[in-house]
Amino acid sequence: MNAHAQWIAFKTIVLKEILRFSRIWIQTILPPMITTSLYFIIFGGLIGGRIGEMEGIRYMDFIVPGLIMMAVITNAYSNVVSSFYSSKFQRHLEEMLVSPVPNYLIILGFVGGGVARGLAVGAGVTLVSMFFSPLTIHDPLVAVTVVLLTAVLFSLAGLINGVFARSFDDISIVPTFVLTPLTYLGGVFYSISLLPGFWQDVSLLNPILYMINAFRYGFIGLSDMGLALSYGIILGFVAALFLTALYLLDRGVGIRN
């Protein structure tokens, strides 16, 4: 396929993915916005008022970037894992497998869909947050690149989960037992400087901590971690996950007998 044909194929997959989650927006877009609104009301409004400030910032303002990022991570991941697994389960992934679309484009297409949903939900949550906290963006470039790269990273992770999944249970195990705990412990609701020394060190092993902190820096100019280290970790994971996904698809793991 020449570059133009590949561009058309890529756009086709992304558009198909966007139409897929848009058709069922009541299941895909609305619930995370409602859930996050409850976080704003309960943690930010009711409990946050008693907590006071976090690192010199009003608690509500502190949790906004983390909650946006949490919504982006969860939705980018779940969009790709459910879409990829469904297309395996219903066998319509074969439409792509019989065509000349290279595997890397299949990956990028699904990732494009995951990023689109992650950002759509992230934008919705940001709009909701404006009812509770004034929108201030300290460094737009950092905010945009971090949220984009994080959405790419978790879309890739979702795709790998989808490749290995053999049942619908398999697509909920990782989000429930890995993703959610790591996100909650990744500094959405607190600064790790509040933790005892040992748990601060343990927290440093959580990659989501770096993403949330880098995004928070983009929003309010506050971060527990160095920006360069955060970018390095995010880019490293993106590269590793992309190469893993490509290897799996090239080998036909989970998709070809």
Place this chain on the structure above:
Amino acid sequence: MPSALSIRQLTKTYRNGFEALKGIDLDVEPGDFFALLGPNGAGKSTTISIVASLVNKTGGSVSIFGHDLDRDIHAAKRCLGLVPQEFNFNVFEPVEEILVNQAGYYGIPRREAWKRAEKYLVELGLWDKRKGMARMLSGGMKRRLMIARALVHEPRLLILDEPTAGVDIEIRRSMWSFLRELNREGCTIILTTHYLEEAESLCRHIGIIDQGRIIENTTMKGLLSKLTSETFILDLSEPLMHLPDLPHHRLRWVDELTLEADVDRDTSLNQLFLDLQSKGIQVRSMRNKSNRLEELFMHMVNGSRNP
């Protein structure tokens, strides 16, 4: 011109040790209408799935119009359209989008993709259903949707794996005429089917596969010429109480209005009718006891299993 499909020493052993293909050689010429027949589990679908890159082969080579699957897979895939045995489209997608997306995977610009989608939806009688979700289609319509989808990038080789399974006779015949026309326009077609009259009616060449091996690969005429005799059922005008004495023919009495006759290839039917007439027996109608190809097919499959 290279073969439309060339398969050499193709083998497939599944992880559980089952040897589905044991070294298949097969050539299908451009423009041919080829029947690939075999009992269930013979290896037909495995062969097709390997050709369509849905199953990894264990050994051997496959090339489509000269494009080797190992060395030039994208060019090979561009030449191929596949209609699989089981429905494999997103049932929650509108019918027309399924076609437009499929065209997109082949790099066809969206405007052209819509045109082609319209063309094939009209030709296959699905235009009225284009806005509806695919899950709302009947079984026959779903089969036709898969044919339309396989054609949207205008492949040179179309493989249909049991396309008329579970389809009523009216739709089956309309599919036959559509496929004949498509073949007349130059598209090479490979068909697997369990309806042997379908293969006999449509195909010029035939390959029979059994237990992972090709046991016959010839022209349809050549294969049918291997029939040594045919069995006819004769419906009589008047009741017949006992079998007439006709020493040159093998007749069996079925009931008072029905006879069975085995007629050798070198015996003319005229002679049989003359002899029956001489005994005062009038034949109202006649038909083959079973499909000719079916008889040969059973004979060959049984022969390969009990040499």
